[in-house]
Amino acid sequence: MTATPRRTRRPAQPAPALPSLPDDFAVRVIAWQQRHGRHHLPWQNTGDAYRTWLSEIMLQQTQVSAVLGYYARFIERFPTVQALAAAPADDVMAAWAGLGYYTRARNLHRCARIVVAEHGGVFPRDPEVLASLPGIGRSTAAAIAAFSYGVRAAILDGNVKRVFARVFGIDGFPGDKRVEDTMWRIAEAVLPPADGIQPYTQGLMDMGATVCTRGKPACLTGERACPLESLCEARSTDRVMALPVPRPRKAIPERAATLVIALHADTVLLQRRPQRGIWGGLWSLPLVGDMDDALDAHPLDADTVRQAARAYGTVSDVEAAGALTHTFTHFRLHMHLLRANITKPAALDDDWRWVPLAQLSSVGLPAPVKLALETLVQPSLV
DNA sequence: AAGACGGGGCA
DNA sequence: TGCCCAGTCTT
Numbered sequence: 001m002t003a004t005p006r007r008t009r010r011p012a013q014p015a016p017a018l019p020s021l022p023d024d025f026a027v028r029v030i031a032w033q034q035r036h037g038r039h040h041l042p043w044q045n046t047g048d049a050y051r052t053w054l055s056e057i058m059l060q061q062t063q064v065s066a067v068l069g070y071y072a073r074f075i076e077r078f079p080t081v082q083a084l085a086a087a088p089a090d091d092v093m094a095a096w097a098g099l100g101y102y103t104r105a106r107n108l109h110r111c112a113r114i115v116v117a118e119h120g121g122v123f124p125r126d127p128e129v130l131a132s133l134p135g136i137g138r139s140t141a142a143a144i145a146a147f148s149y150g151v152r153a154a155i156l157d158g159n160v161k162r163v164f165a166r167v168f169g170i171d172g173f174p175g176d177k178r179v180e181d182t183m184w185r186i187a188e189a190v191l192p193p194a195d196g197i198q199p200y201t202q203g204l205m206d207m208g209a210t211v212c213t214r215g216k217p218a219c220l221t222g223e224r225a226c227p228l229e230s231l232c233e234a235r236s237t238d239r240v241m242a243l244p245v246p247r248p249r250k251a252i253p254e255r256a257a258t259l260v261i262a263l264h265a266d267t268v269l270l271q272r273r274p275q276r277g278i279w280g281g282l283w284s285l286p287l288v289g290d291m292d293d294a295l296d297a298h299p300l301d302a303d304t305v306r307q308a309a310r311a312y313g314t315v316s317d318v319e320a321a322g323a324l325t326h327t328f329t330h331f332r333l334h335m336h337l338l339r340a341n342i343t344k345p346a347a348l349d350d351d352w353r354w355v356p357l358a359q360l361s362s363v364g365l366p367a368p369v370k371l372a373l374e375t376l377v378q379p380s381l382v
Numbered sequence: 383a384a385g386a387c388g389g390g391g392c393a
Numbered sequence: 394t395g396c397c398c399a400g401t402c403t404t
Contacts, residue, residue, distance in 0.1 A: 061386085066401080101387090103389085103390070104388090107389085134389095136389085137390085140389080158387055214386080214403095215404065
């Protein structure tokens with residue numbers, strides 16, 4: 001037969017090549033687990049898929065220490081999947097209260113009812129079937145199948161992603177589809193034979209939680225506790241703290257504004273901001289025009305500013321005085337400043353004040369306005 | 383004060 | 394399909 005294999009569909013982009021993988025990855029994890037892993041968590045080695053499932057759902061967004069008490073109360077209140085399925089939803093929600101992510105509790109209850117109604121009260125052992133149940137995704141399905149039934153299936157939770165990113169030197173945010181796909185392929189490729197799947201899976205989780213931690217990985221604190229250190233790409237290239245690559249910061253909205261430094265003798269003109277909105281009620285340098293989403297609308301030209309400044313008094317000259325950018329929690333403001341020298345101040349209402357430069361520190365100025373005044377008007381104050 | 387976290391729901 | 398969200402805890 002010489003026919004070339006038919007291909008109905010080609011991947012949009014070729015799958016990236018996997019890094020070369022050590023053949024003893026799983027062996028090291030299992031050996032470490034047996035000596036240093038966690039062996040006495042109440043849901044371990046119960047031989048009860050219900051307990052495994054319950055613990056995995058609780059552990060999805062929650063640390064072991066927080067789960068312990070809830071798990072114990074749940075098992076006492078709902079000892080079997082039948083008991084949970086038969087319970088009123090309110091009872092389940094009440095038992096979950098305080099754990100957070102309450103859709104987990106609703107899905108838990110739905111899942112229990114499906115297992116009882118459609119699977120005879122027995123959790124399926126096929127990870128794909130498990131993953132079709134509410135609240136169980138690919139990683140949780142693998143954990144349940146491995147721990148409950150010894151099924152050879154790969155997990156990929158946040159801890160595992162961190163270990164993989166470091167050991168295999170994977171660049172890119174692990175939440176990115178392509179990066180995650182690569183990690184899934186690695187997870188499948190480094191799996192041990194089925195008889196080691198339980199200590200291996202537990203070991204990966206435990207290493208991520210206790211050795212290869214985000215902030216203080218053992219390899220950098222001088223403990224020689226990590227069994228993967230000698231083959232760790234991040235360790236050998238000194239990128240441990242740089243991996244995994246953090247979620248890309250979503251762009252902060254940016255706005256621009258033109259502010260006037262109106263000077264008369266040794267005083268500067270301030271305007272009280274409206275009570276609502278940015279810098280509400282604080283004194284600010286006067287804005288000409290609005291804060292603007294169109295960044296290139298600023299700075300306004302000198303003639304426009306000169307026109308506006310006529311309200312402040314007789315304008316002798318206007319000149320560019322620099323620019324500053326200030327980042328708030330929710331947006332970034334590009335401030336363009338122009339200096340206007342005023343010879344004869346006009347009468348203004350109480351929302352305006354001519355403030356002696358020497359007294360600026362006693363006025364409630366927004367930090368970026370204060371900075372602008374200090375750096376652009378009186379550098380000596382800085 | 384901001385980020386981490388697995389799965390579900392929606393554009 | 395890919396992106397955003399949730400609720401609490403950690404850093």
